[in-house]
Amino acid sequence: MVIAARDVRLTLGGAEPVEILRGVDLQVAAGESVALLGASGSGKSSLMAVLAGLERATSGSVEVTGLDFAALDEDSLAVARRGRIGVVLQAFHLLPTMTARENVMVPLELQGAGDARARAEAELDAVGLGHRLGHYPAQLSGGEQQRVAIARALAPRPSLVFADEPTGNLDAATGTRVMDLLFERRAATDASLVIITHDPALARRCDRIVELADGRLR
Numbered sequence: 001m002v003i004a005a006r007d008v009r010l011t012l013g014g015a016e017p018v019e020i021l022r023g024v025d026l027q028v029a030a031g032e033s034v035a036l037l038g039a040s041g042s043g044k045s046s047l048m049a050v051l052a053g054l055e056r057a058t059s060g061s062v063e064v065t066g067l068d069f070a071a072l073d074e075d076s077l078a079v080a081r082r083g084r085i086g087v088v089l090q091a092f093h094l095l096p097t098m099t100a101r102e103n104v105m106v107p108l109e110l111q112g113a114g115d116a117r118a119r120a121e122a123e124l125d126a127v128g129l130g131h132r133l134g135h136y137p138a139q140l141s142g143g144e145q146q147r148v149a150i151a152r153a154l155a156p157r158p159s160l161v162f163a164d165e166p167t168g169n170l171d172a173a174t175g176t177r178v179m180d181l182l183f184e185r186r187a188a189t190d191a192s193l194v195i196i197t198h199d200p201a202l203a204r205r206c207d208r209i210v211e212l213a214d215g216r217l218r
Contacts, residue, residue, distance in 0.1 A: 035203035086153030
């Protein structure tokens with residue numbers, strides 16, 4: 001299993017704590033694609049943050065890519081994510097002062113790849129942006145920026161990719177093309193994929209659909 005989460009709970013807040021996740025059990029196999037559906041406020045993004053090692057569960061067991069996240073400190077978690085986990089968000093989060101090529105090179109350089117430039121260019125070419133290598137985010141359309149974000153997430157060849165409403169800032173036609181690309185690139189790298197979405201049509205493209213309601217999986 002790439003993800004093995006058991007009785008995961010997350011409580012946030014001080015004087016009046018709010019229980020966000022209420023005993024979530026989720027397993028994701030290697031190479032599997034899973035859609036996570038749920039209304040706003042159901043805890044989808046919080047669950048992704050916990051599974052991606054960006055937020056610590058209050059209790060429960062979280063094993064991702066064979067690592068026990070609860071046993072790792074913050075520095076070790078950051079190292080564990082590097083090269084193993086890719087994240088594509090609704091907001092593209094590209095570095096505005098870096099070109100498309102440089103944005104994709106960042107995780108490769110953090111990984112210590114000696115061929116970061118060549119790999120970044122190959123990944124951008126694979127998403128149809130080989131002619132936009134030297135362009136800055138402000139010079140790219142929304143769909144192009146999201147394609148750069150996909151290239152950046154997949155360039156290190158992670159075993160697990162999370163996508164949180166990845167087409168939320170795109171029009172329908174562009175969103176469909178971007179999702180086609182995400183599924184294509186995920187298949188090419190044999191990564192597991194977890195997509196958070198409100199879109200039932202997008203969810204049906206995945207191997208499995210799970211639904212989160214009030215902090216619990218149905």
